[in-house]
Amino acid sequence: xxxxxxxxxxxxxxxxRQVRDAMWADMAREMAAAGHELTYSQFVTIKRLATDSSxxxxxxxxxxxxxxxxxxxxxxxxxxxxxxxxxxxxGDRRALHIVLTEAGQAIWSDIQHCGERVRARAMQGxxxxxxxxxxxxLNQVLQNLTPPTANDD
Numbered sequence: 001x002x003x004x005x006x007x008x009x010x011x012x013x014x015x016x017r018q019v020r021d022a023m024w025a026d027m028a029r030e031m032a033a034a035g036h037e038l039t040y041s042q043f044v045t046i047k048r049l050a051t052d053s054s055x056x057x058x059x060x061x062x063x064x065x066x067x068x069x070x071x072x073x074x075x076x077x078x079x080x081x082x083x084x085x086x087x088x089x090x091g092d093r094r095a096l097h098i099v100l101t102e103a104g105q106a107i108w109s110d111i112q113h114c115g116e117r118v119r120a121r122a123m124q125g126x127x128x129x130x131x132x133x134x135x136x137x138l139n140q141v142l143q144n145l146t147p148p149t150a151n152d153d
Contacts, residue, residue: 023118023122024040026118026121026122027043027118030115030118031111031114034110034113034114036107036111038111041064041065041066041070041071042077042078043111044064045060045063045064045071045075045078046084046107046111047111047112048060048064049098049099049100049104050108055098056095056096056097056098057072057075057096060098078104083101083103083104083107084101084104085101086098087099
């Protein structure tokens with residue numbers, strides 16, 4: 001093994017992936033224990049609808065990192081379970097408003113607590129200053145890797 005492959009930076013991407021995967025696995029266990037079997041994409045879709053219900057299919061697909069066709073199928077499944085409704089936009093026949101039902105809001109309330117428990121476990125052993133530093137540094141890495149948009153001029 002070359003010396004450079006043993007530096008922390010050489011494994012940064014792998015470490016990010018392992019942390020993300022470990023957090024999602026813990027979240028899936030929490031949700032299953034609470035009686036909710038949701039995929040990651042279903043979870044982030046419900047989360048997005050609970051916090052910003054103005055998104056359409058394309059925006060939700062981008063948010064959940066799936067293609068619009070897969071998002072349509074995902075929405076079909078959540079609608080069949082009674083968790084959301086698609087409502088035609090009276091001003092634009094092609095547009096739909098996607099909103100959580102009462103059942104969807106109830107699941108969001110429950111799985112939001114699951115997420116709080118997972119985040120608390122992930123942050124165990126870190127004091128407030130270390131947590132703040134971790135998020136500041138992760139945001140800096142993200143900013144470094146995010147290409148500027150035309151609006152960033």
